[in-house]
Amino acid sequence: MKNITFPPFVDLFEIDLIGFLSRYCQLKRVQAIGFGGFSMQKYSLLVVVCLISLLLTSCLKKTPYDFLPDESLKNVHDGIYIGKVKKGLERAEVEVTMKSGKIEQVRIIDVMAFGWRNKAVREGIPEQFVQKQSLDIDAITGASGSSRAIKMAVSEALKKSLGEQK
Numbered sequence: 001m002k003n004i005t006f007p008p009f010v011d012l013f014e015i016d017l018i019g020f021l022s023r024y025c026q027l028k029r030v031q032a033i034g035f036g037g038f039s040m041q042k043y044s045l046l047v048v049v050c051l052i053s054l055l056l057t058s059c060l061k062k063t064p065y066d067f068l069p070d071e072s073l074k075n076v077h078d079g080i081y082i083g084k085v086k087k088g089l090e091r092a093e094v095e096v097t098m099k100s101g102k103i104e105q106v107r108i109i110d111v112m113a114f115g116w117r118n119k120a121v122r123e124g125i126p127e128q129f130v131q132k133q134s135l136d137i138d139a140i141t142g143a144s145g146s147s148r149a150i151k152m153a154v155s156e157a158l159k160k161s162l163g164e165q166k
Helices: 012-030 040-058 070-075 116-132 144-165
Strands: 079-087 090-099 102-111
Touching (some): 070 144, 079 144, 090 144, 102 116, 102 144, 116 144
Antiparallel strands (some): 079 090, 090 102
């Protein structure tokens, strides 16, 4: 089998899906061709359509997000603020606790992440905000979309708090 090189914009989820479809078609090739009235050509066509749709959606230009600058954190008054973000598949809701101009706690209420990604994001991301006292945190490998959504939700929560002060 020929090695396939994926462009850097192809997400790990997409590679997992491509691998699954590839293994599925190989399995069907081993089984009787007439299964369910579908031929190998129809399975191949299905795989090609799926691959093209994945590549087209991963090529979509993501709009840049305007995060709250770290210098603004000291202007946020003490309190608990809620932030929500839903952009495409990136969805998150967080509760941010501020005390003395510092991020004291970030609690993830909801995030679009499944399996090990959910656990990794819920354990790894909130403590980074508290340790770094910054919105410039490192994404969890394999869960970059969820990491970005949480970061946007925290920024939204703090932006709301600054808006309420004026």
